[in-house]
Amino acid sequence: MSTVRSPAVAGTFYPADPAALERAVDDCLDRARVEPLPAKAIVAPHAGYVYSGPIAGTAYAAVLHRADRVRRVVLAGPAHRYPLRGIAVPGADGLATPLGVVPVDRAALDAIADLPGVQTLDRAFDGEHSLEVHLPFLQRVFPDAAVVPLLVGETPADMTERVLERLWGGPETLVVVSSDLSHFHDSDTARTLDRATSDAIEAAAPERLSGDRACGVMPLAGLLRRARALDLRVTTRDLRNSGDTAGGRDRVVGYGAYSLEPAEEARLTDDQRRLLLDAAMAALRHRVERGVTVEPEADAFPLPLRAARRTFVTLDLDGSLRGCIGTLEPVDPLVRDVAANAVKAAMQDPRFAPLSAAELARVSLTVSILSHDRPIAFTGEADLLAQLRPGRDGLIIADGTRRALFLPKVWDVLPDPRDFLHHLKAKAGLAPDRETGTLRALRFTAETFGTA
Template sequence: MRMEARRLDQAIRPAAAAGHFYPSEPGLLRTMVDNLLNGARAASVTGGPPPKALIVPHAGYIYSGLIAASAYVRLETAFPLVRRVVLLGPAHRVGFYGIAAPEADCFETPLGYVAVDEASVEQACTLPTVFRYENAHAPEHSLEVQLPFLQRVIGDDFSLVPLVVGSAQATDVARVLSLLWGGPETLIVVSSDLSHHLDYHSAREVDERTSAAIESFNEEAIAPGLACGRLPIQGLLQIARQKGLRARRLDLRSSGDTAGPRERVVGYGAFEFS
């Protein structure tokens, strides 16, 4: 939704991570995202059909931005088909059981506003584990940090189905995705980092195993602690397997690769499903 097109009576979920995870100044943010996309484009995996679903990391852009960009450049083959993005990420700050849908009409970033697909949210809320809970969205960065990439790659004219996953079952996520799967106009994005606070070499070993589990649709091998978005990933793997999709790794690194040597690192992976 273009900034000037927003109605004055709309409820806005304001940007909470701007100035922390990514620049708050629109020009700086636009330049940073474009540079990340250009860097990823030069080394991108090519060929194959456009992705139906992506797994992307959600740390600060200086840490995981290039890994996330390796997934988003793959959307250039899908543009301009994508008009709805179903975006799921884990809850970091608010504890609850189930899957939280927003009450807001649009999400704000420094690049403008993204309209919430109200009809799809209403549809998702017909499931017993999905409910409106704005408190889960207000401080949550895992969804927000994906929006500037989407705005730069597929433009302003898409709607968003933002869902924060709390303590739930992977089958709950799979049910939501099945309900909202749609056709080529719908993109699924799961926001998740991988291992946390391991030494560099241990993180590489652990993340390699997690990556292999994702690529082989072995969701049971993704144990708690191996990915902060474990439940959204597992739910995606369940439905993607049912739909006959193939998984492909696009990038796998850690903050030790992107931000220099450090005692403990966080792992990041990017994957596409088509």
């Protein structure tokens, strides 16, 4: 006999009246300012709708265009009320809200039942809101989808990652992690803390997160490990607190909306690219023409341009290389990193004299936003060459203290994998015929665009 779990927080966290609930969810979606995204996963908050609903609306509006494809939502959140160790799943066949019943994907739960830490534990769901507040959004955005509910307690990140890996699926599956950010600081302090937390999330660095900065740290940690393994770009899409939405500013709760997209599909919008290139060229002109280094004010730019990214900037003069410098760790906001690298490529590349004012008008600028590095396991040079993807892979090689990097755009001039690798070896100071026994290789991808 099928069983349905009744809602616990209808009438408190969200409206109990179906018509009012529909209006509340739709209003959050309609007010969102976000473009459709090829996201495999999103992160959204779970407070009362009056406080966090608009931020959750941003996350869900970004994937609204996938309504006809998503048939399963893996929904993972923290356990607030029960001292949970491991990962709890419900015994119910459906989860009710005032809008109806969301079916539970029992086959998916059966598929993870043998994994360490996974347990059927209904009492962990009693009174719990971290998953329930998402259900009306799922009902409005993905009306044909079943849900895989996961409450994640004290759990090693690799354990959660294994569960997500088994449930990952294809385009029919969306992963949603439920988390709020900092709690009960004044608004200014919360903004500082939440920006640092967002930096860690965007860097897919779960080791930099803690439960007092993100209550969903346990499911987040597993998701961010997946992001690194699968080369997903994480981007903050909304970042506000309860003082910005409906509450006072003395004791606020922070909320963020995040998207996780395959790095090879993730793209800035045309307007965002234009803003970034304009900021880089402005910084370059100030340095070359006036001798003054000017850093863009990151807070004046859209959130995707404030993400901590690692970038390279390439300058070409009349079609020939004139400088190329980048960063290997994501430290600064994207707009500041690109502007700084544009200036360094013009003035500090040791292969060239500093760029002159007379040359500036003939210079074109190309930006490469790098994804995560992922090690390549190989048995020898032939195996490494066979695994390279011309035109797509950037490559880093390292041997002892020697290290070198080629961006994916280098394939334009070195299209043969053997030539590509041998020139990269030479750049690292290694002989082209050097055996690969101690060589390490890492691949990455890049979003590349420019002024010409």
